[in-house]
Amino acid sequence: MFARVNSSGVRARSWFVGLVLLYGAACQSAKAQEGFEGWNLEPGVGQAHLVMVVRVASISKVTMVEGAKTDVALREYRFQPIRRLKGIFQRDQLSMTATDLGLGGEDGSNAPPLKEGEYRLLILAQARGQTLGCVSAAPGATTFAERVPLLTGPDDPLVGVVDTLIQVADASSREERATLLLKRLEGVNGLAAVPLLTSLRQRADRAAADERTLRVLTRLLHDHSSAVREGAVDVLREVLATRIKPRESRELDGVANGLREILESDEPLTTIRASAVEALGHLLSLKSDFSWATGLLITQSANARTLRERAAAVAALSHISNSQASGAVLEALAKLPLDEQPAREAEYIRAAVRADASGAERVVLGRLQRSTQSRESLQSEMEWLGIMGSKESVPLLLAAANQPGLSQVDQQFIAWTLGRLKDDRAVPLLVSWMRGNNHQLKPFVLTALESLDSDLAAREARPLLKTEAILPYKLRLARLLARHQIADGYSLATEHLADEGNTTPATLILAALGDARTTKDLSAILEARPDRRWHVAALSGLAATGNAGARQQLREILSNDRNPLVVGAAEAAGIAGDPELIAPLAKLVASRNRQLSVTALIALQRYLAGVGTSPLGLAAAEAENIARRPAIPEMSAQTREAIVSAVSPILLDSYVDYESRQHALAIAKLLRGDSFGKLMADLSEVEMEGSALLIDAQLEARRLREPGK
Numbered sequence: 001m002f003a004r005v006n007s008s009g010v011r012a013r014s015w016f017v018g019l020v021l022l023y024g025a026a027c028q029s030a031k032a033q034e035g036f037e038g039w040n041l042e043p044g045v046g047q048a049h050l051v052m053v054v055r056v057a058s059i060s061k062v063t064m065v066e067g068a069k070t071d072v073a074l075r076e077y078r079f080q081p082i083r084r085l086k087g088i089f090q091r092d093q094l095s096m097t098a099t100d101l102g103l104g105g106e107d108g109s110n111a112p113p114l115k116e117g118e119y120r121l122l123i124l125a126q127a128r129g130q131t132l133g134c135v136s137a138a139p140g141a142t143t144f145a146e147r148v149p150l151l152t153g154p155d156d157p158l159v160g161v162v163d164t165l166i167q168v169a170d171a172s173s174r175e176e177r178a179t180l181l182l183k184r185l186e187g188v189n190g191l192a193a194v195p196l197l198t199s200l201r202q203r204a205d206r207a208a209a210d211e212r213t214l215r216v217l218t219r220l221l222h223d224h225s226s227a228v229r230e231g232a233v234d235v236l237r238e239v240l241a242t243r244i245k246p247r248e249s250r251e252l253d254g255v256a257n258g259l260r261e262i263l264e265s266d267e268p269l270t271t272i273r274a275s276a277v278e279a280l281g282h283l284l285s286l287k288s289d290f291s292w293a294t295g296l297l298i299t300q301s302a303n304a305r306t307l308r309e310r311a312a313a314v315a316a317l318s319h320i321s322n323s324q325a326s327g328a329v330l331e332a333l334a335k336l337p338l339d340e341q342p343a344r345e346a347e348y349i350r351a352a353v354r355a356d357a358s359g360a361e362r363v364v365l366g367r368l369q370r371s372t373q374s375r376e377s378l379q380s381e382m383e384w385l386g387i388m389g390s391k392e393s394v395p396l397l398l399a400a401a402n403q404p405g406l407s408q409v410d411q412q413f414i415a416w417t418l419g420r421l422k423d424d425r426a427v428p429l430l431v432s433w434m435r436g437n438n439h440q441l442k443p444f445v446l447t448a449l450e451s452l453d454s455d456l457a458a459r460e461a462r463p464l465l466k467t468e469a470i471l472p473y474k475l476r477l478a479r480l481l482a483r484h485q486i487a488d489g490y491s492l493a494t495e496h497l498a499d500e501g502n503t504t505p506a507t508l509i510l511a512a513l514g515d516a517r518t519t520k521d522l523s524a525i526l527e528a529r530p531d532r533r534w535h536v537a538a539l540s541g542l543a544a545t546g547n548a549g550a551r552q553q554l555r556e557i558l559s560n561d562r563n564p565l566v567v568g569a570a571e572a573a574g575i576a577g578d579p580e581l582i583a584p585l586a587k588l589v590a591s592r593n594r595q596l597s598v599t600a601l602i603a604l605q606r607y608l609a610g611v612g613t614s615p616l617g618l619a620a621a622e623a624e625n626i627a628r629r630p631a632i633p634e635m636s637a638q639t640r641e642a643i644v645s646a647v648s649p650i651l652l653d654s655y656v657d658y659e660s661r662q663h664a665l666a667i668a669k670l671l672r673g674d675s676f677g678k679l680m681a682d683l684s685e686v687e688m689e690g691s692a693l694l695i696d697a698q699l700e701a702r703r704l705r706e707p708g709k
Contacts, residue, residue, distance in 0.1 A: 036227040039146055041123070041195040045162055046169035050087035050124040053154050054079035056114050057093060074098060075112055079122065083154050086166050087124075094122075102147055113144055119151040121158060157192040160184065168199060174685055178206035185216050190225055197231030202689045204238035205698050213239055214251045221258040226269055233262070233275040240282035242698075243705035252287045259283065263296060274308045281316030288320050298328045311347045318351035326355040334363050338376040345380040353388065361390050368393060372400040382413040386420035394423045401429055412444045419448030424456045431460045439470070446476050453615035458484035465489060471496070475505040479617055482513035490515055494522075498537040503568075507537075507575055508617050511544035518545050536568030543576040544612060551578050558584040561591050567599050574603025577612045579635050586639075586646040594657070601650070601663035604643060608632045608670040623666065632670055643671060648679060652686055661693055669700065677704050 045051060057080040061073050079094045103113065114120065141147050149158055164184040171177045181200045185193060197220070200207055207213045217239070220232035236255065246252065262276040277300060284293060297320075300313035314332045317325045333348045340348075352360035368381040378400055385393040400406070401414050415433065418426035426448070433445045449457050458481050465481065465488050468474045475496070478489020493509035496502045510518050522538040530538065542550030557569040558581065570588055573581040585607075588600035606612075606621045610633060614620035650656050651664040668679055680701045687694035 284319035386417035419451035540572035
């Protein structure tokens with residue numbers, strides 16, 4: 001690194017440099033404050049090659065020549081190993097520069113950040129082709145004080161904490177990690193608790209099932225360190241959000257008192273106060289008989305220091321079943337400024353719907369009318385009126401649609417909401433928008449027309465089939481017409497049946513139409529011994545229209561995963577509507593041919609979502625519509641078990657690619673059943689922390705614990 005060094009006392013630069021970077025710039029962009037909020041040592045400890053307690057033996061200046069003519073003064077820090085926690089180190093001393101410690105370009109004229117004789121914790125990782133390194137650059141460890149923590153001595157509580165984090169990194173299950181963290185937290189106070197709390201937050205669902213958790217977290221709510229209080233209330237909020245009730249309900253009383261003390265105190269940090277209000281809201285969903293909660297939350301909803309606190313207070317009030325709380329929620333929504341951010345307004349509306357659905361609809365209708373007159377954003381009002389199924393909103397939405405200067409986003413929300421409401425009064429507007437040139441709006445309008453799925457919508461949309469220039473849109477229009485026995489799209493479907501990417505949309509048109517020509521025309525294609533693409537396409541169209549011979553051929557093809565037509569046959573099976581095709585389709589999920597395996601998963605997802613009969617077509621298998629689907633096609637217990645047995649190993653294997661596991665999870669959501677809760681629990685145990693699949697599984701498990709689920 002250096003061209004020439006003028007001090008004979010400088011040893012070779014250590015092959016150890018700072019913690020592996022999770023964010024490349026973390027070493028050089030430390031925060032000015034050293035509050036230790038969210039201090040996270042686990043990633044660094046897990047990746048470190050060497051972790052040890054050291055004493056600063058000496059600090060000396062090193063002079064080197066840079067550019068052959070400039071003398072540069074640097075410091076050399078020598079550390080005496082006191083206690084090794086991880087890795088191998090057999091020398092008497094460790095010598096490091098300021099750069100090695102993550103200090104960047106240290107000015108030798110300033111006071112050093114370390115003092116001789118003090119104890120420090122070093123967390124080091126071997127550099128891989130890097131010329132610069134950091135001792136610590138993990139998320140949350142952004143300041144020098146966090147990267148190289150100061151210790152009171154070899155037995156500082158932080159030493160035991162790091163030792164526990166090393167065990168956590170080596171643990172084989174999330175439950176074991178949560179248990180280790182809680183065991184250490186029982187005897188820790190002060191800043192040493194922060195890394196434990198940060199790590200425990202990732203396992204809140206596992207911690208919620210441990211009887212020690214609420215007691216430990218409640219104790220830490222009163223810690224003198226704001227970083228500890230913030231960490232404790234954040235973990236407590238996540239634990240309560242899991243909806244897992246403790247064995248003894250009186251444990252919730254202690255939690256409630258702790259949160260009440262925070263909210264009635266002069267706690268200066270609004271982040272802590274906001275998290276406390278949110279935690280109280282989750283607590284009230286488990287136990288709501290706290291006489292003081294209504295008055296305190298009404299005060300918070302009107303007078304809290306931040307908008308986040310006020311929104312959280314309104315959400316918490318919605319969990320209290322009395323007229324005073326419900327009235328306060330509706331009043332807070334009514335008083336909300338019309339230009340409030342859509343996301344925050346949605347929080348208020350969600351709370352109002354939970355507290356009083358009919359009252360919420362009345363208030364939201366009023367807000368929609370005022371927002372239209374003021375030409376403010378209509379997003380949140382429209383979305384929730386659609387969710388509530390408010391027929392009274394249709395005239396207001398149609399009036400808003402004709403407002404000059406209406407934003408494109410508001411147009412999209414109007415189309416979406418009108419589709420949800422399924423009212424034919426929306427047809428003229430939607431058809432006029434389809435005739436326009438706004439191609440970004442058309443997908444929303446098409447979805448709305450498909451959702452309406454009425455004879456009027458089909459008749460009015462019929463002329464659009466000829467004028468529409470985009471083929472995917474033409475195919476969707478043709479399917480809408482076909483569902484109402486308008487055969488204008490028959491030729492379009494047969495013409496594009498063998499197009500790559502269009503076989504399924506074209507097949508759905510033929511299936512919906514049920515035209516007698518289909519069997520004759522497609523059978524003639526099969527008799528002519530066409531190429532593979534047309535062969536599969538013809539089988540797909542025939543099977544979807546109920547042709548027994550075509551379905552039998554598909555079963556034969558699916559029974560041999562080496563058949564050259566098997567991928568196309570699997571795709572066709574997903575929309576054929578034949579339950580006898582599902583068991584052989586499920587077997588293909590385990591194929592070592594990834595294309596075939598993924599195709600089989602997608603086909604199962606489409607079958608269970610009812611793509612073949614749904615007015616939404618392929619969109620019926622999308623996440624939003626899966627959540628709304630009330631039932632799945634009838635099937636035997638053996639077929640259901642075959643599907644479960646096929647997708648469960650895919651879902652629970654963290655080495656399987658993300659796309660496959662995502663489809664497997666969608667299939668599990670559609671199937672539900674008695675084993676669904678256990679499957680989500682198993683997924684929560686094996687899945688890597690922070691992944692989208694884990695978050696999805698945790699949300700599903702939480703929904704299962706909600707009342708009435």
